[in-house]
Amino acid sequence: MRRKLNIFSNIDKTVLFLYLIMVTIGWVNIFSAEYTEYQRFTLDFNSSYGKQLFWIATAFILGAVILATDVRFFTGFAWIIYAVSLLLLIGVLFFGVEINATKAWFRFGGFAFQPSEITKYTTALALAAFIANRRTKKTGGTDQIRAFLILLLPASLVLLQKDVGTTLVFTSFILVLFREGMIGGMVLFFGALAILLFVLTLIFNEFVIIGVLAVTGLVAGIVMRKRQGFIPQLTGLFMLLSLYVYSVDFAFNNILEPHHKARIEVLVYGEADLQGAGYNLHQSKIAIGSGGGFGKGFLQGTQTRFNFVPEQTTDFIFCTIGEEWGFAGSLVIIGLFVFLLLRLLYLAERQRSVFSRVMGYSLISILLFHFTINIGMTIGLVPVIGIPLPLISYGGSSLWGISLFLFTFLKLDAERLEMI
């Protein structure tokens, strides 16, 4: 097989193009969110849009360096990179600064760096190396436990920083494990069921839910009574679910922290407390809802410009898009993400190397999780979990993390034909 000399010609142009367009859209909206009428446009490097320009430029350089790097570096040093990132996570607990009650940042002058954003990438490297190297191809067993440990280690360290949002991002690797056959479809099903039951239990009395489960089980038992061993399985499942439902209330009231509880309550019980916990969500929905079909126009968003929306350049950047560009803008953003994800899926599936495929799926999983949760929280579909919208939100660590990931995968993809 002949290899093209120029690495750039082998790169997937679609993904590269989507990457550039999304970063640009992000910057424009960060600018708009910060814009005030009385402030003439000057390239102010103390402002978010000014800093983001720096982050974008460095992300490009980073991308170029990665494209120029020998692919063997990522595989060969995967574990070392993983270890170093874990050390950074430990280091930040001692030497980091606290921003927004989260001790997740190193500060260098005017710039702050969040190692946990990079850890998603390094964890993916380690997981990919592990899965590519594993001996057996069966589900279950020690491999599964090891894979979970690879994920659990950074997730726990991030949780120690009190950054629940980023911790939850690690659950998205379940999709990777699912694709690689390390967990079955039932895990996804029961995961979804657990979330559903959790929400339902908060809305209805837990005994009502248990009753409904019992009736469903009874009907299922009667219909499938011919199948061998089904009845004991069903009984066991019913008891397990009942126990879960029964414990949800307890867990909700005793384990979750008050502000987390409030965020879920706001979602489940509606916008009762508009001045308190519901304020952010309410303002966010006002911003997006008031955008209408085609939005108020660039720099015309009153909700975001007058700071009614919190964290408007970072976690709530979608408010600016929704308000100023309306449903049309929302459609473009969601279309871009879905297109990017499906394109990455296509690229991942065409990899010949397991390592590359796992890297591809890891990238997809993380992007999908961020995309779903971030937009979902601004429109009241999921509780407010402070994670950025990839490539769009302001933030150097996030952009670097995603760029590292994306260009690594593009590099692997460009070199895929080298791996016989």
Place this chain on the structure above:
Amino acid sequence: MFPNSNVTLYQTTGKGFLSRGLLILMHLNNNTDQFSGRRKVISGIILGVGLMLLVRLFVLQIADPSYKAFARSNYLRHLTDYPSRGLIYDRNGDLMVFNEAHYDLMVIPGQVREIDTLEFCELLGIDRAAFESRLAQARNYSRFRASVFERQISKTTFAAFQEKLFRFPGFYVQPRTLRRYTYPVATHTFGYVGEAGPNIINNDPYYRPGDYIGISGIERAYEKELRGNKGLRIRMVDVLNRDIGPFQEGRFDTIAVTGKDLYTTLDAQLQIYGEKLMHNKRGSIVAIEPSTGEILSLISSPSFDPGLLVGRQRTRNYRALQNDSLRPLFNRALMAQYPPGSVFKLISTLISLQEGVIGPGTTYGCQGIYHAGGVSIRCRSHPGPVNVVSGIQYSCNTFSSIIFQNTINQSKYSSIQESFGKWREYVQSFGLGRHFGSDLSYELPGLIATPDYYDRIYGPRGWRSQTIISLGIGQGELGVTPLQLANMTAAIANRGYYFTPHIVKAVGSPENKNDQFGLANNIPIDQRHFDVIIRAMDLVVKEGTASFSAIPGIEMAGKTGTVQNPHGENHSVYVAFAPVDDPKIAISVIVENAGYGSVWAAPIASLMIEKYLNREVERSWFEQRVLEADFLTAQ
């Protein structure tokens, strides 16, 4: 850079990380990738998530319009600029009513965030419960419209708030104005300003809760002129309640227009002097310029400081005034209705003269008592016999009764209903028994019984002139307000006409004359009859019942009255005008429960006239006597 390698290079084995990295990459897919079907599940999840978000966004952005309204109310603040109310001057350009700035603390409940309630309450001097209840009340009115949180905060509180306002989103300070008075007089005439009540707000879209409106007096009658026009500014504010600028470059803003100044007909010095004279007395003084109908002074006593009905203490003060047994809130000058007593003889004599029942030479004897049917009317001793002039001069009841009886009994009228109806028309032509339709608030019409009234009581054939004989001497079914008495006097001074009495000369500027009262109301009585009556009134002062009150150097024509009061001491009444040849002032004085008209009412009128015409009062002992008189604490 990536080495210019080929496949064989990759197959090179060795130690080191790069070689191990190669090994990892060598784990290739093979055809046994049994889980490749799961990619469909994952792409399904991706599409599902995208669809779910889009549906939700469609509902939020297109299907549900409520968020657009929320957004507006969030950042738009409708600010009202309250114009200062028009000033009120007296007839000489003396400023009597003006404004003083104060500040209301406003709240927009929808914008209130978690604030330091403790600090807020300390600044305002209220407790937490009051804070909560006021906020709840404001929220009850509207989440997005401003309500008054605390009215008329002091300057120091205002200063403290202004500094810390950014810490209390949803609150702001609204400048307003309050009435101030140069002299504590003419309270009833000026009236007062209060907050527009729910009735007004529901019926007039101009008024919003917290707006001020004239409740009584001039403030009420000239509300539209005085209030000016509120300005509306739509400002944009950010989440910290900071002003960002005008909404759409102020396209929807309106500018506040200051209220128009009023130039009243009042003479401030005369008003002050009159109120001083009426101190410790119950009653009223009304002085009118006959040639114009302009009210020079309008006094109702007891009165109170107009400043009491301004500001935060208004409600409390009002309640106290309401409970005062002397009824200081009652505007006697316009609303108290008395039988006029002997001063009414002026009118009844004029009617008899016009009807031709008597002539200037007609004479009747007086025995000190007059018997009409079952009624006996007594008369004070005076030289007799009496004619028209001396009848007035000595206020002879016999003379008045006879001529009244003769007027009603005239054979040219077919019935008493007709003749009394005619008589009543004459009386009404003097402005008695009906509304003037002037620019005064709450003026009462007084009372003159109608023929129907007597028909109802006595039956159509059951009453005769003797039945109603007391009307001839100004008693009986007659009710006249002090304003009507003064106007009647002005009409006599004018010898047959009057201008509707009014209180405002000019609106906006002294040149912009109030001409709605410029048309004379004519009385269907010939001028020559007035000349006779005026001669008699002149004699009343020169050598009649009011000679005690004659003013050196000023020709005054007057008539005393003593109104019988079944509830206590008689009311002292006096009407007069001066100078006789060129009347500048017509006046009525009523002092309740003070006895004879000549003793108290006439001296007071005499002092008022002297004060008005000479600007100085020289009869100090005479003045002193009136000032010291006290009919309130004595009772």
